[in-house]
Amino acid sequence: MALLVQVLGVLAAGAVIVVLLREAAQRPIAAPLAAGLAALAAVWGMSAFGSDAWSFARGLVDVRGDNASLPPEAIRGAGGTKFPAREDILKIVDDRIPKQDSVFLVCRDPACGGGLNVWITFRLAPRIFTEAPRAADWLLLYNASLADARLRRSDLVDPVVIADRYEIARLR
Amino acid sequence: MRAALGPALAHLLLLAAGFGVLWVAGVLREPTPRRMLAAAGLAYLAGVAVVMVVLIALVVIGVPLSLGLFVAVGVLAALPALAGLRRRAAWEPPRVREGLRGLDLEGRVVAGLVMAMVLFGLVGLWTVGVLPLNEFDAWQLWTRKAVMLFYEPHLQEQLFTSRVAYPNMQPDYPLLLPMLEAVQFRAGGRPDTQEAHATTWILFAAAVWALAYLASRTSRPFVWAGVSAGVAALLAPQAISGYADVTVAAFVGLGTLATGLWLEGGRRSDLALAAIMLGGAAATKNEGLVGAAIVFAVAIVAAAVERRRADALAAAAAGVLTLLVAVVPWRLWMSAHDVTGTLSLSDGLSPAYLVDRFDRVWPSVEALTSQLVALPAARIIVALGIAIAIVRLRSLPRLAGFYLAVAVLYFVSLVWAYWISPLGLQFHIATSVSRVVLGLVFLAVVATVHLGERRGATVTGS
Numbered sequence: 299m300a301l302l303v304q305v306l307g308v309l310a311a312g313a314v315i316v317v318l319l320r321e322a323a324q325r326p327i328a329a330p331l332a333a334g335l336a337a338l339a340a341v342w343g344m345s346a347f348g349s350d351a352w353s354f355a356r357g358l359v360d361v362r363g364d365n366a367s368l369p370p371e372a373i374r375g376a377g378g379t380k381f382p383a384r385e386d387i388l389k390i391v392d393d394r395i396p397k398q399d400s401v402f403l404v405c406r407d408p409a410c411g412g413g414l415n416v417w418i419t420f421r422l423a424p425r426i427f428t429e430a431p432r433a434a435d436w437l438l439l440y441n442a443s444l445a446d447a448r449l450r451r452s453d454l455v456d457p458v459v460i461a462d463r464y465e466i467a468r469l470r
Numbered sequence: 471m472r473a474a475l476g477p478a479l480a481h482l483l484l485l486a487a488g489f490g491v492l493w494v495a496g497v498l499r500e501p502t503p504r505r506m507l508a509a510a511g512l513a514y515l516a517g518v519a520v521v522m523v524v525l526i527a528l529v530v531i532g533v534p535l536s537l538g539l540f541v542a543v544g545v546l547a548a549l550p551a552l553a554g555l556r557r558r559a560a561w562e563p564p565r566v567r568e569g570l571r572g573l574d575l576e577g578r579v580v581a582g583l584v585m586a587m588v589l590f591g592l593v594g595l596w597t598v599g600v601l602p603l604n605e606f607d608a609w610q611l612w613t614r615k616a617v618m619l620f621y622e623p624h625l626q627e628q629l630f631t632s633r634v635a636y637p638n639m640q641p642d643y644p645l646l647l648p649m650l651e652a653v654q655f656r657a658g659g660r661p662d663t664q665e666a667h668a669t670t671w672i673l674f675a676a677a678v679w680a681l682a683y684l685a686s687r688t689s690r691p692f693v694w695a696g697v698s699a700g701v702a703a704l705l706a707p708q709a710i711s712g713y714a715d716v717t718v719a720a721f722v723g724l725g726t727l728a729t730g731l732w733l734e735g736g737r738r739s740d741l742a743l744a745a746i747m748l749g750g751a752a753a754t755k756n757e758g759l760v761g762a763a764i765v766f767a768v769a770i771v772a773a774a775v776e777r778r779r780a781d782a783l784a785a786a787a788a789g790v791l792t793l794l795v796a797v798v799p800w801r802l803w804m805s806a807h808d809v810t811g812t813l814s815l816s817d818g819l820s821p822a823y824l825v826d827r828f829d830r831v832w833p834s835v836e837a838l839t840s841q842l843v844a845l846p847a848a849r850i851i852v853a854l855g856i857a858i859a860i861v862r863l864r865s866l867p868r869l870a871g872f873y874l875a876v877a878v879l880y881f882v883s884l885v886w887a888y889w890i891s892p893l894g895l896q897f898h899i900a901t902s903v904s905r906v907v908l909g910l911v912f913l914a915v916v917a918t919v920h921l922g923e924r925r926g927a928t929v930t931g932s
Contacts, residue, residue, distance in 0.1 A: 301839045304853035309860070328865040329924070332858050336922020339854045340693045343700025344583065346849070351590050351703040358597035358710075365600040365664075373664060376602030377609045397621060400628075403635070413606065419636060420614050424621035426628045427635035 308335060378421060381414040387440070387464045388421050394458065394466060395436050400426045402434035402469065407441035431469055439465040476657035477665060480540070481672060485510060487547035488517025491746060494550045496739030501554040504564040508686075511679020515724065516743070518673065519750030519796075520547055522646045525653070526753065527799040534623030535649075537656045580691040584682075587702055591675040598710045599668035608712030611640050613666045616651030620661045630809045642811030644800055646753040647714045666712040674709035677720030678702045684727050685919035693923045700851065701915055708908065714755050715905035721751035722761035723912030726876055729769050729785075730869055730920050736781070744769075745788040749796035756811070757884070759797060761909060764879045766792070772872050818890035830895050834888035837899045838881065841907045855914025862921045873917040880909055 375385035395401060401422065405415050418440060419427045428434040431449060439447060441463050444454075449469075451457075457467035489506065491513070492498040498509050506513075524543050529535050554560060573581060603609050618626055630641040651669050655661045678698050685694035709716045725747030732740035748765055751758030766789030773781035803809075817823045842852045856877075862870035884906055891898050 301843050301853060301856075304843055304850060305856050305860075308850065308853045308857040326865065328861050332861045332865075332921060333923040335854055335858045335861065336689060336693045336697075336918055339700070339851060339858075339918045339922065340696025342850055342854070343696040343698065343703075345700075347583070347586070347590075347699035347703040349703075351586075351699075351706065354703070354706055355590055355593045355597075359593060362597040362600060365597075365602065368600075368602060373602050376604040377606070379604065380606075416610055416637065416639075420609050420617075423614060423617045424626075426626060427632070428628070429632055429634040 308338070374421065378414070378417045381409040381412065381417060383409075383414055383417050383421065384440075384464070387460055388418065390460050391438060391466055392422055395422070395425060395438075397424055399435040400428050400433065401436045401438050402428050402431040402447070403438045403440060404442040404447040405440040406443075406446050406463075410440070434469055437465075437467050437469050439463065473658045473660055473662065476659060477654045477668070480654055480657035481514070483541065483544040483548070484517035484521060485514045486517070486551065487521050487544045488513030488515065489551040489554075490548040491516040491520045491550075492743075493554050495742035495746065496737075497743050499554065500557065501551070501560045502562065502564070503560070506560075507564070508683050511676040511681075512683050512724075512743075514676040515673070515680050515721070515750065516746050517544070517547065518646070518650060518676075519721070519746050519753070522649045522653075523749055523753050523796045525649050526645050527795070529619075529623075529625060529645075529649075530799040530803040532624070535619055535652065535656075536623060537653075540653045540656070576690070576692050580695040583695045583699055587678065587699055590702060590706075591678075594671050594675065594706065594710070595668065598671045600664055601667045601710065603663040603666050603712060605711050605713065608666060609663065610638070611643060612647050612712065612714060613651060613663055614639065615645065615648035616655060616666070617661045617663070619648060619652035620655040625803065627807050630804075631807060640812065641809050642804060643714075643755060644753045644759070644797075646750065647717065667710050670712055670714070670717060671709055673717045673720070674705065675702075677716070677724065678705075680720075680724055681727075681915065681919070684724065684731070685916075687731065688924060689919045690923050694919055697851075697915060697919055701912075704849065705908065705911075708905065713905060715908050718751055718755040718758040718761075719908035719912040721747050721754060722758055722765070722880075722909050723916045725751055725762065726765050726873070726913055727916035727920060729765050730872055730916070732785075733769060733772055733781075733872055734869055734920075738784070741784060741788050745792045749792045752792065753796045753800070756813075757887075757906060757909060760883045761880055762792060762796075763789070764883065765876055768872055768875045768879065771875075772868055776868065812892060813887060813890055814892075818886065824889065827889060830889050830891075831885060833895060834885045834899065837888075837903045838884055838907060838910075841903050842910060851918065852911060852914040855917040858921045859917050866921060870917075870921055873913065873921065877910060877913045877917070880913060884910075 371385055371389060375383060375388070378385060378388070403415060403418060405418065407414055431437060431447065431453070437447060437449065437454065443463060444451065453470050454467035455470055457465055459465045489498065489501070492509060493501070495516075497512070498505060521540070521543050525535065525540060528539065528543075533539065570581060603613060615629070618629055629636060629639075647669070651666055654665055654669055658665070678701055681701060682694050682698040685697065705716050725744045728740050728744035728747055731737070732744060744765070748762035752762045766785055769785040770782050770789070773785055855873075859870045859874045863874075888895065888898060
């Protein structure tokens with residue numbers, strides 16, 4: 299409804315402009331009306347550019363210095379801050395698991411129901427994540443226990459406990 | 471050094487490739503420095519569309535992606551431009567001082583506005599490349615695939631098929647943007663995810679530039695510059711998100727404008743340009759594929775209604791060719807690897823399914839229309855575009871009807887997508903409506919610059 303009102307309002311405004319300019323008497327109304335509306339669009343554009351572009355660009359310039367000086371871990375973990383992801387853990391996992399290996403992720407963190415699991419698979423790309431442990435080279439326990447993974451300790455090779463409930467290991 | 475120079479050289483190669491594409495298409499047959507500068511935005515988009523579509527097709531058939539492959543395809547596409555550069559006029563320096571001195575008041579205002587837009591684009595380029603990538607869909611849908619294509623020369627099937635390990639990744643989305651980001655990463659020698667913002671910003675800046683260039687063929691300087699400035703200011707916040715929505719909206723809008731120019735003037739070069747832009751749209755997002763199909767279908771009908779059989783056949787041929795090159799390779803790969811999307815076409819055409827979910831239609835219509843008046847990017851331009859098309863229905867029936875039909879069908883296609891989506895309606899609308907309406911905004915913009923104030927004498931017939 300609001301869009302309809304806008305269209306009618308624009309048409310009425312254009313018609314008023316044409317009548318005021320006395321163009322309607324000399325020429326068919328469509329061309330000058332369309333021209334008037336296009337001119338209105340151009341004025342809209344210039345006004346929008348004048349009011350929005352400056353403040354937008356200034357905002358970008360203001361934050362550039364802060365962004366340019368961010369440490370690498372803040373840049374790498376930027377997308378995970380909203381969950382929040384444990385970048386300290388993921389950094390260690392990233393360093394330990396070869397990039398060409400596949401990983402089976404077990405996450406019992408409450409945030410894994412809201413996208414944290416998705417972030418972990420992106421953060422550790424290009425490693426391929428599998429749906430089952432038997433298809434993976436590695437197991438990653440993220441805020442989870444081995445029981446959550448339905449695996450036994452004997453299934454693991456050289457497990458590395460990074461923190462309590464955070465662990466990686468090669469799978470037999 | 472490579473991290474900074476490599477991506478810049480990759481984008482310059484895409485620009486050169488685009489000039490070659492425009493030369494082959496007949497859009498820029500007699501290049502001069504001034505014309506090339508004016509057409510640079512369009513050339514960049516054409517280069518991106520053609521080179522990325524070719525790379526996607528090659529990767530799909532098993533050719534390993536590499537920087538060398540990108541350079542080979544880019545140079546091959548750029549070669550035809552050399553034919554144009556053999557002309558002496560191509561090397562004559564532009565007479566900037568004389569040109570500026572001869573400007574009237576309108577020309578001076580426009581020159582100032584263009585300078586301000588260039589400055590705006592450069593400030594954006596300087597700043598957005600260091601923004602951390604924290605937008606969910608940006609890394610989840612687009613940069614994830616780009617990072618994979620940086621490390622792996624082939625498409626990783628598990629990434630696209632495992633709904634457990636990779637939920638909500640929209641595996642059916644086409645690969646133009648991930649491929650472009652991957653090429654940029656490969657050129658820089660590292661997967662710098664911050665640069666994803668620079669990619670979409672460059673595409674956005676090129677789109678505004680291309681809009682101004684194409685619009686300058688039909689509208690007076692005050693109109694094409696003013697409207698382009700409005701688009702630049704109001705779409706910029708979305709352009710730095712790392713999402714593909716501004717890109718696909720621009721491809722659809724520019725493809726529609728080129729088709730409108732072809733319907734009006736009958737130049738085959740405009741139809742070729744439309745095919746390139748709409749191919750880019752179809753290779754970027756599913757909305758782009760639907761948009762391209764709508765534009766070609768309406769163009770065919772518009773030509774057929776006036777018994778212009780040759781034109782209808784030309785539009786049909788362009789549509790089929792676009793589909794074959796830009797869509798079929800990716801869809802074949804999807805089919806061969808059992809990759810499916812969120813939306814099911816068979817469900818979407820099933821009367822029982824549609825009736826069962828009919829209660830989703832009106833809320834979708836309301837959400838879309840309210841965005842068109844509330845969204846900062848839309849503001850009043852959509853109302854102006856509709857009003858101008860209505861006003862022109864009698865004096866330019868073919869063109870006005872074409873723009874109105876494309877816009878209405880595109881709107882209906884968005885409603886249909888919400889209607890058949892398996893996602894919860896409120897969630898789906900809340901997370902997408904402000905982005906998907908950008909296509910409608912761009913359609914309103916191109917209708918405004920094509921149907922509004924006409925360059926030279928007033929046009930009274932179609």
